[in-house]
Amino acid sequence: MINHHGVHNLVEKEKKLIIKQSNTNDIQKLLGPPSTKGLFHEDIFIYIERKTSTTQLSRLGKKKLLVNNVLIIEIDKKGLLAKKILLNKEQINNINFSKDLTSMNYTKRSFIYNFLNSMRSKINDPLGKKK
Numbered sequence: 001m002i003n004h005h006g007v008h009n010l011v012e013k014e015k016k017l018i019i020k021q022s023n024t025n026d027i028q029k030l031l032g033p034p035s036t037k038g039l040f041h042e043d044i045f046i047y048i049e050r051k052t053s054t055t056q057l058s059r060l061g062k063k064k065l066l067v068n069n070v071l072i073i074e075i076d077k078k079g080l081l082a083k084k085i086l087l088n089k090e091q092i093n094n095i096n097f098s099k100d101l102t103s104m105n106y107t108k109r110s111f112i113y114n115f116l117n118s119m120r121s122k123i124n125d126p127l128g129k130k131k
Helices: 010-015 024-031 089-093 111-124
Strands: 002-006 044-054 063-075 081-087
Touching (some): 010 024, 010 044, 010 063, 010 081, 024 063, 063 089
Antiparallel strands (some): 002 044, 044 063, 063 081
């Protein structure tokens, strides 16, 4: 049994999109509404295609990932297709993430530390009966 989520045949449909010619109406007519839009830029559309199948009974019915494609489309100010990036499951696995850590900018006596500490104690003991 194959479960399919998102846009069907994303690879073939992506080939029909032409940079500097296709506009937002063409894109939405071909692909439908985007799976999600960019958080900081409304002119970035993200389309997802995902196919999974259940494996044999000997593997206890675990799901096997068959297809995992992501299409990232950037629209310019005129409403035309400016850039498109298609990622498959191998390319997604090879994405390098930053290993930098965010440092804490508060001390034990700061307002933020006191506030978060009081919220933690209220969550752990909402009625104030534990000691």
